[in-house]
Amino acid sequence: MRVRVNAGLVAGAVLVGLVVLAALVSFVWTPHDPTLVDAAGKLRDPGDGYLLGADKFGRDTLSQLMVGARTTLYVGIVAVGIAALLGTPLGVIAGMTPYGWLSELVMRVNDLVFAFPALLLAVMLGAVYGAGTLTAMIAIGVATVPAFARVARAATLQVMVTDYILAARAAGRRGTAIAFRHVLPNIGSMLIVQASVSFAIAILAEAALSFLGFGTRPPTPSWGRMLQESQELLFSTPRLALWPGLAIALAVLGFNLLGDGLRDHLDPKLRRIRAER
Amino acid sequence: MILYLVKRLAVLVVSTAVAGVVVFGFMALLPGDPAEIALGVNATPEALEELRRQFGTDRPAAAQFADWFGGLAQGDFGTSYVTSSPIGPQVADRLGVTVTLVLGGMVIALLIAVPLGVFAAVHHRDPLGAAISAASQIGIAIPAFLAGILLVFVFAVQAQALPSGGYVPFAESPGEWLRGLLLPWLSLGLVQGAVLTRYVRSAVLDVMREDYLRTARAKGRGRMGALWRHGLRNASVPVVTVLGLQLATLLIGAVVVERVFVIPGLGDLLLNGVAGRDLLLVQGVVMVLVVAVLLINFVVDVAYAALDPRLRGAR
Numbered sequence: 001m002r003v004r005v006n007a008g009l010v011a012g013a014v015l016v017g018l019v020v021l022a023a024l025v026s027f028v029w030t031p032h033d034p035t036l037v038d039a040a041g042k043l044r045d046p047g048d049g050y051l052l053g054a055d056k057f058g059r060d061t062l063s064q065l066m067v068g069a070r071t072t073l074y075v076g077i078v079a080v081g082i083a084a085l086l087g088t089p090l091g092v093i094a095g096m097t098p099y100g101w102l103s104e105l106v107m108r109v110n111d112l113v114f115a116f117p118a119l120l121l122a123v124m125l126g127a128v129y130g131a132g133t134l135t136a137m138i139a140i141g142v143a144t145v146p147a148f149a150r151v152a153r154a155a156t157l158q159v160m161v162t163d164y165i166l167a168a169r170a171a172g173r174r175g176t177a178i179a180f181r182h183v184l185p186n187i188g189s190m191l192i193v194q195a196s197v198s199f200a201i202a203i204l205a206e207a208a209l210s211f212l213g214f215g216t217r218p219p220t221p222s223w224g225r226m227l228q229e230s231q232e233l234l235f236s237t238p239r240l241a242l243w244p245g246l247a248i249a250l251a252v253l254g255f256n257l258l259g260d261g262l263r264d265h266l267d268p269k270l271r272r273i274r275a276e277r
Numbered sequence: 278m279i280l281y282l283v284k285r286l287a288v289l290v291v292s293t294a295v296a297g298v299v300v301f302g303f304m305a306l307l308p309g310d311p312a313e314i315a316l317g318v319n320a321t322p323e324a325l326e327e328l329r330r331q332f333g334t335d336r337p338a339a340a341q342f343a344d345w346f347g348g349l350a351q352g353d354f355g356t357s358y359v360t361s362s363p364i365g366p367q368v369a370d371r372l373g374v375t376v377t378l379v380l381g382g383m384v385i386a387l388l389i390a391v392p393l394g395v396f397a398a399v400h401h402r403d404p405l406g407a408a409i410s411a412a413s414q415i416g417i418a419i420p421a422f423l424a425g426i427l428l429v430f431v432f433a434v435q436a437q438a439l440p441s442g443g444y445v446p447f448a449e450s451p452g453e454w455l456r457g458l459l460l461p462w463l464s465l466g467l468v469q470g471a472v473l474t475r476y477v478r479s480a481v482l483d484v485m486r487e488d489y490l491r492t493a494r495a496k497g498r499g500r501m502g503a504l505w506r507h508g509l510r511n512a513s514v515p516v517v518t519v520l521g522l523q524l525a526t527l528l529i530g531a532v533v534v535e536r537v538f539v540i541p542g543l544g545d546l547l548l549n550g551v552a553g554r555d556l557l558l559v560q561g562v563v564m565v566l567v568v569a570v571l572l573i574n575f576v577v578d579v580a581y582a583a584l585d586p587r588l589r590g591a592r
Contacts, residue, residue, distance in 0.1 A: 112292055115570040116299075117529045120563055127551045127559055128306050204420045208533045211422055212548060231426060231537070234441075235434050245423045253418035 009261025015254025019247075023069040030063035035219040043237055052243055055226070056233060061240070064221040065247055071222045072251060075137050075206040075215075076199045082141025083148045083198060088191060090145070091152025092179055096160060107153070110146045118143035118205040122214050131214040140205045144198050151194045155187035189266040196259030200252045207248050223248050281582055289575045296567045297346045304560045305338055311358040311556060332358055345560070354561040359553050364561050367546060372565065374444065375542035378461055378531045383524060385466025386473050393470075394477025399500065401482060410478065416471025421530040425464035425537040432460060442539040461538045465530055469523050476519045480512040487511070514584050521577030525570045532566075 026034075031049065038058030046053040052061040090110070094103040122131070122139035129135055159165060159182070168178050209215035210224025218225065223244040230240035312328040313320065320328075329335040333344065348355055354364035393409050400406035419427075433441035439460055445453035484490060485508065493503035532544025539545075543562055550558035 108288070108292075111288075111574070112295055112299075115292065115296060115567050115574070117525070117570070119529050119532060120566055123547060123551055123559075124300075124303050124563060127554075127556075128303065200418070207420055208422060212533060212536055227423065227426065234426065234430055238430050238434065241426050241430070245419075245426065248420065248423060249415070249418045252420075253415060256414065256417060 008257045009265055012254050012257030012259070012261050015250050016258055019069050019073065019251045019254065022066045023073050026063075026066035026070055030060070030066050032060035032063045034059060034063035034067045034221050036060075043233075046239070053239060055229065055240055061226075061243055064226060065223070065243055067221040068223045068226065068244065068247065069251075071133065071216050071220060072203055072206060075133060075140065076202045078137040079140035079144060079202040079205075080195050080198050082138065083144035084191065084195060086142075087145040087148025088152045088184075091149040091154075092156050092183055092187070094149065095153040095156025096175060096179060096183065098157060098160075103153075106149065110149050113142065114146045116143060119208060119212075119214075122205075122209050126214045131209075131217070133216045133220070136206055136209045136215040139209075140202050143205075144202065147198060148191070148194055151190055152187060155190040156183055159183050159186045189262075193259050193263045193266065196255050196262060200255035200259070203248065203252050203255065278582065278586075282579060285575060285578055289571060292571050293568055294346075296571065297349070297564065298342070300560055300564050300567065301342045301345060304556055310334070315358055345557075349561070349564060355557050357555050357558050359555040359558075364558050367558075368543070368561055368565055371541060371543045371546045371562075374540060375528070375531050375535070375544065377458065378465065378534065378540065378542060379524065379527045381458060381462035382465025382469060382527050382531070383520075385462055386469035386523070386527075387520075389466065389470030390473030390477050394474045395481050395504070397474065397478045398481035398485065399504070401478075409474065413471040413474040413478075416468060417475070419468055419471075420533075421464050421468045422533045422537050424468050425460065425534055428460045428463055429537070442537070444538075444540045457538075457540075461534050461540060464534050464537070465527055468530070469527055473516070473519065473523060476516055477512070480515045481508065483515075484508040484512045510584070514581065517580050517584060518577055521573050521580075524573050528566065528569055528573075 031051065036059060038054070041050070041054050041058035043056055044050050044054035044058065050060050050062070052065070054060055055064070090106050094106040097103050118140045121143055122136050125135040125139050126132075165178060165182055168182055173181070206215055206222070207224035207227070210222040211228045213225075213228070215224055216222035226244035227241055227248075230237075230244070233240055310325075310329070311332055311334055312325050316324055316328060326335070333341060345355060352365055352369075354368055356363050393413075397406045397409040397413075429441045432439045440457055441460075442457075444457050447454045481504070485504070487508075490503050490508055493507050494500065498506065531542060532547065534540075535542040535544040536548065543565065547559060547562040547566075549555075550562060
C-alpha cells in the first residue's frame with residue numbers, strides 16, 4: 001500500500017520537477033530565441049534543429065514551451081504566495097476565536113470574495129489597469145484567498161482543542177505566541193497541501209486568462225496564448241495546439257498528484273483509510 | 278428550517294449589496310471620462326458638460342451608485358455610453374444562451390459522474406475501478422477550453438460531423454441549435470464530470486462503510502439494493518455541495534468556452550464590453566455573474582440544510 005501512495009507522490013514530483021527544470025534551463029539556454037520572428041521558417045515542420053517545429057511566425061515551439069514554463073511557475077508562485085500570506089492569518093484568527101465577531105466577519109468577507117472568481121477579477125483589473133501578467137497574478141491570488149482561509153480555519157479549530165494549547169494557555173501564553181509557536185507549525189502540512197492544489201488551479205486560471213487575452217502579453221511566451229494562437233490553425237497544423245495543451249495538462253496533473261501524495265504522506269490516519277479502500 | 282432560511286436570505290441580500298458596492302467602486306476607478314471617450318478629443322467643453330449630464334456622470338458617486346443599483350433591482354441595467362442602447366435586453370438575451378450552456382454541461386457531467394462514481398466506489402478494489410479513478414485525475418487536469426479545442430479537432434476537423442463553432446437560435450432551427458451546442462456542452466461536461474466522479478466515488482465509499490448499510494445487507498439486501506435504498510441519500514449531501522460549487526465553476530468556464538466556439542453568451546458580451554471600453558455594460562455583466570454565484574451558494578446551503586437537518590444550527 002505504501003508503494004501506491006508513494007507512486008502518486010513520485011509521479012507528481014517528477015512532473016513538477018520537469019516543469020521546474022524546463023523553466024530553469026530556459027534562463028541559460030533555449031534551442032532558439034523563443035520570440036524571434038522568422039518569416040522563412042513559418043509553420044516549419046518538426047526536425048532540423050526545431051524538435052517540435054515552429055508556429056505561424058516561425059518561432060520555435062520547444063523554446064516557447066520552455067519559457068512558457070517560466071511564466072506558468074512565476075504566476076503560480078506569486079498567486080499562491082498572495083493567497084497564503086493573506087488567507088493563512090485570516091483563517092488562523094477565525095479559528096482561534098471561533099465565536100467572536102472577528103471570526104464571523106472574516107468568514108463573511110471570505111464568502112464574498114468567493115463570489116468573485118479569478119476570471120472576473122482579472123477582467124475587472126484588466127479593464128482598469130490594462131491586462132497583463134501582474135493583474136492576472138493578483139486576480140488569481142486574491143480569488144484563492146478564501147480557499148486558504150478555510151483550510152487554515154478548519155485546521156486551527158482542530159489544533160485549538162488539543163491539550164498542548166490548553167497547557168500553553170494555562171502557562172499564560174498570549175494569543176500571538178500561541179499562534180506562532182503552536183498553531184502555525186501544526187497546520188503547516190495542511191497549508192503545504194493546499195498550496196500544491198492551489199498551484200494547479202492557478203495554472204489552469206493563467207492558461208484560461210492568457211487564452212482570453214487577459215493574461216501574459218505578447219511577445220512573452222505563455223502556454224495559454226500559444227493555445228489561443230493555435231486555434232485558427234487547428235485545421236492545417238493541429239500539432240501547434242498539441243504541445244501547449246499537453247504542457248498545461250501535465251503540469252496541472254503534476255501539482256494535483258503532488259498535493260494528493262503529500263496529503264497521504266503527511267497524514268498517517270488518512271493513509272490507513274486509503275489502505276482500507 | 279424557516280429561521281435558517283430567513284437568516285440565510287438576509288446574508289444573501291447583504292452580500293449582494295456589498296458585491297454591488299465592490300463592482301461599482303472598482304469600475305469607478307477606471308481611468309477616462311465616458312463623455313470624453315464618446316465625443317473624442319476635439320469635443321467642446323459645453324458638449325462634454327451636456328453629455329455628462331445626459332449620462333449622469335456629473336453627479337456624486339453615491340447618487341450614481343444608488344441609481345445603478347436601484348435600477349438593477351428592477352432589471353434596468355442602464356444605457357450603454359458607447360452604443361447608446363439599453364443594456365438590460367442584451368444581458369437577458371445572452372444570459373439565456375449562457376444558462377443553456379451551463380445546464381447542458383451540468384447534465385452531461387452528472388450523466389458521467391453518477392454512474393462512473395458509484396461504479397468506481399463499488400468496484401474500488403478492481404482494476405476497472407482504479408482505472409476510472411486514474412482517468413478522472415487526468416480529466417481534472419484538462420481545462421474546459423482545451424477540451425473544447427480537442428473536441429473540435431476530433432469531431433469538426435477529423436470527422437467533420439459537427440460545426441467547429443457558431444450558434445443558431447433554437448427558434449431558427451432546433452436541429453442546428455443542438456448540433457452547435459453539442460461540442461460546447463461536452464467540453465464543459467467532460468471536465469466537470471471528471472471532477473464530480475471523484476466526489477461521488479468518495480461519498481459512496483464513505484457511505485459503504487456505515488453500519489446501517491451493513492445492517493441492510495445483513496437483512497438480505499444485495500449490495501446495490503442496500504446502496505440504492507439507504508446509501509444514496511446520505512451520499513448525496515457532500516455531492517450536492519460540490520455540485521453547487523461546480524455550477525459556479527461551470528458558469529465561469531462557460532465564459533471561456535464561449536470564446537472557443539464563438540457563442541454569443543454573457544462571456545462574449547463581457548469580453549466585447551471590455552474591448553470596447555463599455556463601462557456600464559461590463560459593470561452589469563460582472564454583477565449578473567457575481568449574483569449568480571451568490572445565488573448558487575444560497576441554494577446549495579439551503580439544499581444542504583434540507584438534506585441534513587443537523588446542519589441547520591451550524592451557521
